[in-house]
Amino acid sequence: MADRVEFELVSPQRLVKAQLVDMVVIPCSEGDIGVLPGHTPLIGTVRPGVVDMYENGKVSESIFVSGGFVEVTPDRCTLLAEEATYIHDLDQGTAQTRLDAGRQDLEKASSEIEKANAEASIKTAEAMLAALGVSSAAH
Amino acid sequence: MANLKDLKIRIDSVKSTRKITSAMKMVAAAKLRRAQDAAESARAYSQRMDTVLRSLAGSFAGVEGGPELLAGNGQDQTHLLVVFTSDRGLCGGFNGTIVRETRRLIHELRGKGKTVKLLCVGRKGGDLLKSEFRSDIVDRITGIGGKKGIEYTEATAVSDRITAMFEAGEFDVCTIVFNKFQSAMTQIVTSQQLIPFAPEDAGLGADVGGHELKAVYEFEPEESEILEVLLPKNLGVQLFQAMLESSASEHGSRMTAMDNATRNAGEMIDRLTLKYNRTRQANITSELIEIISGAEAL
Numbered sequence: 001m002a003d004r005v006e007f008e009l010v011s012p013q014r015l016v017k018a019q020l021v022d023m024v025v026i027p028c029s030e031g032d033i034g035v036l037p038g039h040t041p042l043i044g045t046v047r048p049g050v051v052d053m054y055e056n057g058k059v060s061e062s063i064f065v066s067g068g069f070v071e072v073t074p075d076r077c078t079l080l081a082e083e084a085t086y087i088h089d090l091d092q093g094t095a096q097t098r099l100d101a102g103r104q105d106l107e108k109a110s111s112e113i114e115k116a117n118a119e120a121s122i123k124t125a126e127a128m129l130a131a132l133g134v135s136s137a138a139h
Numbered sequence: 140m141a142n143l144k145d146l147k148i149r150i151d152s153v154k155s156t157r158k159i160t161s162a163m164k165m166v167a168a169a170k171l172r173r174a175q176d177a178a179e180s181a182r183a184y185s186q187r188m189d190t191v192l193r194s195l196a197g198s199f200a201g202v203e204g205g206p207e208l209l210a211g212n213g214q215d216q217t218h219l220l221v222v223f224t225s226d227r228g229l230c231g232g233f234n235g236t237i238v239r240e241t242r243r244l245i246h247e248l249r250g251k252g253k254t255v256k257l258l259c260v261g262r263k264g265g266d267l268l269k270s271e272f273r274s275d276i277v278d279r280i281t282g283i284g285g286k287k288g289i290e291y292t293e294a295t296a297v298s299d300r301i302t303a304m305f306e307a308g309e310f311d312v313c314t315i316v317f318n319k320f321q322s323a324m325t326q327i328v329t330s331q332q333l334i335p336f337a338p339e340d341a342g343l344g345a346d347v348g349g350h351e352l353k354a355v356y357e358f359e360p361e362e363s364e365i366l367e368v369l370l371p372k373n374l375g376v377q378l379f380q381a382m383l384e385s386s387a388s389e390h391g392s393r394m395t396a397m398d399n400a401t402r403n404a405g406e407m408i409d410r411l412t413l414k415y416n417r418t419r420q421a422n423i424t425s426e427l428i429e430i431i432s433g434a435e436a437l
Contacts, residue, residue, distance in 0.1 A: 012291045118165070
């Protein structure tokens with residue numbers, strides 16, 4: 001068994017990240033999970049939040065994802081995200097505008113689908129802001 | 140004998156045509172590079188999506204009452220064909236091959252007594268199919284892919300639409316017909332069944348390792364909940380992939396077509412120039428003969 005996890009982060013547009021890491025923490029819909037080598041095979045949904053990659057006991061990189069799916073096998077971890085942005089590329093202004101746009105959409109939403117879409121984008125934007133808050137507090 | 144002035148006009152007109160075709164070729168080549176990159180880097184996502192879905196589908200195989208998007212609604216009477224073509228012409232056989240394949244599929248399905256409905260993505264498909272199948276075209280979606288290329292949201296808009304139609308019982312089986320990008324010279328016409336999800340039919344994820352399919356997964360949350368979210372999403376991803384493949388193919392096809400057109404125009408110019416020079420020479424010769432014979436007569 002390998003002593004590291006092969007972590008892959010894929011967005012519909014491209015392969016964002018493919019790297020060997022010691023551990024990766026993923027924000028799943030029912031709580032964060034840490035994936036170490038030899039993890040039980042698992043498929044789970046991901047909520048909007050921050051993915052942390054650990055190397056030598058420290059967070060080597062943090063990437064914001066806006067939800068998706070994760071597939072874990074003993075030596076691999078594949079995260080399918082709809083959107084993925086490096087934390088340092090996130091910008092409070094855009095997150096705020098997205099939040100406002102989402103709230104407006106929710107007010108205007110007439111159908112169930114529109115409502116769900118608006119709620120999803122609000123959640124994403126809120127998570128984005130939270131991620132920014134966390135990362136600014138940490139540094 | 141052709142008039143010199145006519146020939147000159149003809150040469151000039153072919154020359155300006157060549158300028159246009161060669162410019163179009165350059166533009167197509169530049170766009171092709173971007174579209175190709177987009178299509179190839181997106182394959183990673185749709186392939187992995189496919190792997191996950193297959194392993195899920197495997198655990199649902201033979202179980203009654205699975206989600207309809209996966210198992211189908213138990214009928215296969217009405218087929219929906221989603222046809223991907225380009226918005227613009229001048230791209231060689233690109234649209235023609237798609238339309239031919241669609242026509243073949245329609246006749247085959249009708250032969251089996253099924254009802255066929257068409258959803259045309261791209262202006263040309265609708266234009267070419269409407270003469271024969273006007274009443275079967277449900278809708279035409281145009282203007283996919285703006286300045287920044289094709290956005291994922293454009294694909295989800297189409298997939299939401301298809302899902303809504305499926306839930307309303309407007310069709311039972313959904314198949315997409317698109318050009319899969321191979322290289323600038325070759326595009327493969329591919330038809331892929333999306334609803335119900337057909338694992339053995341998935342053309343895009345063919346090179347997925349077989350051993351992974353048998354892995355026993357834990358699910359968080361429940362399998363059925365994951366499937367409920369994953370299936371519509373997969374639809375969007377597959378449509379997105381088809382759009383990207385189709386756009387890369389379109390640019391590739393246009394580049395090849397315009398390259399040929401430019402070369403043909405060049406040949407035509409050479410031929411016309413030769414004819415022009417011959418004619419000019421013949422005129423001079425006959426004028427000389429006239430002068431000489433005039434001088435002799437004196």
